[in-house]
Amino acid sequence: LIEMLLSSNPEVAKQSDSLLPAAQSNKSTAAGVGRALMLSRLFGTENNGVEPPVISGVNGMDLNHIGMSPLNFLTTSDRALLSDMYDYAHQQSADLQNVDHLAFALGNYRQSNNGRAIYNFNNGNNFDFEGHLRTVSFNEKDTATASRILNSDAINSTRLDQGFLRYTLDPGNGALSNTSDFEFMEQMVIKFSDTGAEQISLPSKFSSFSGRSPSESSVFTLSKEVLNPNPASTFKPQIINDNGKWIVLDPAALGGNSLEQTVAQQKIKSAVSLNEQVISAFFGNDKGISEVSTSSGLLSLLGKVGKAKVL
Template identity: 35%
Template sequence: MHNITNQQLPKWNGLDAKGSEKADKDKINAAKWEFTHLSKPQLETIALDPSHTFSEPEKIAAFERRHSIDQSELADYKRTALQASHGKDAIHIFDKALQAHFSGISTLGKGMLTDEYQSQVKAQFSQTLNGKSNPSSSQSDHYYSVMVEHLFGGSEAPIRSGKDGMTIENATKCDFDFLTSGDRKLIASMYQYAEANNIDVKFIQSFAMDLGDYRQHGNGQILGDCNEGTYDMQGHKVTYSFTEKDQATIDSLLESNALASSGIDRGFISHITTPGKGALGHLGSFQFLQHMVEVTAGEEPTVPADEFRHFKPKTKEERFVRTLSEEVYPFPEPDVVCKNGHCEVTEVGKKNGIKLDSAMSATTPDFDLKADLVESLFQRIIDPQTQKQVWFEWLAKDK
């Protein structure tokens, strides 16, 4: 490890931790997604755990998340340097950025790096620079490795199937695990395109999360439409729609001839552009989606690549429009109450002969019931087997 101080500091012992029987992969994945919004200093504290309060899977998850952020930052420096006209200038720009980057890493963070960190990063940049000057078949392998670094923290997960729905095992996996072989190759090519066109890779990561979520839910088949019979606690019917900007982009995309020859799954595009499914569920940019549909179809993009140099996460107001009906609908006591992914038939439901089975569990609405968004939602669902009307109450998730 990098010798940064004479003080006794905690060190990252990745090999020992990853070899531990306690380092269960499912727990690592679950923790990784809990840590999605943490900063590098927070992740470093968890990974090195000077207070000894975190489990082995949590420490590994924090390390992998921190590594992913670091790789994303290095990718930004590479993209900037590669804009230089001459190779020597590109190397100078990148070396200067790397030096500033390394100087800005905290003491704990440097304890997680090897002595060869800077030399390895420089060697990787030289490989990228040489590949840009002398394209070869090895480039596809290189960008596939970049994809693995960014999405899987350097260790690619086996491809999982979402056809069985949100089983307990599937629910503990991250979205990226469900990306197909074709998806992963497509996303790898996006990284290559992003590097050549100075695009922020966070646009790709958000796209990959949306696509992975679609795959995880059986290509969207086990997700209900939240615009079909959803009500708030006061009895107002709730509908969700896209913002005016996103709807204009979606209309242009769906009318485009590029859809027929694009490399992006048309089923996914249909799913993500359906208001009751995509408005609340999407994380990525519809403008970037349209751009990549056109690029993969070999057409001139409507929105230029320059628009995607900097990714900014959207607020709820920028992602969707929530509308309540003026009319208040009376509804009975719920037959089923769900919270934190667990559903139970109420006494009223039992009297009505309601039974939960795989068909009914496939109605999960595609929205995230965070406590700061809503307290609960009521949803009227038709049982596909009995054709009975069933009332679900979806309670807000615990923070």
């Protein structure tokens, strides 16, 4: 009946529009601002509003997709949430880089098939060259923040993907890759959850962006004992520097030989090759090279003094 009344009487409809709650109008405007910021900052779309299609992360790390921006793998719901985050951050006068970096972290997670294509650093297979097991953890500040997020009530209802949160807040995954501020992430988890109404405003410290530096925020630990198997300690380089001279080692010569044995063999081989070139220049190619194909042949030929051909 109300719809019929409004459609049949334009004047009534006009009056009813003026009675709409201001909050509803403001909400619509805010959504538009947030989406515009999301498109502009993440995809460089300024005016036409065209949004790049969502790319599946199932094959996100193959040769056809690995060079793409991680942002292209953000899902439709990710983009909607980020739009709301941009709007909220804008209203709170927060530095929008806080949202940018969170978006990149989420995009990296999506591109790697929700983390399945990236191995965990703490999987027990990372050794130093002496055979000590290497593990990584967050610094004290990030450890405390990650713990608060993972043990909060908000994580059970937040719009921010729980799989992403558990993945990136695992130091084996997030310590070396995530550049977003964990404390800002915590604020977003709370704001966009069932308990979000309790959060009135963002702390003023987010008016500037600090983020986190993986190199400065990660703590590496080595096992006291040498563990086996130990791939790192058995690694044999194929290029070494010997007294200022680079030597390319023959992979076939590495085998079970020690590095010292291989280097010695390679030096002999290099010397023979150089001498072959010298002999070839002085003795010609018809006989000389065939006679110096081995080190013994080289020494024998070098002993034939006075038999050089006149060139």
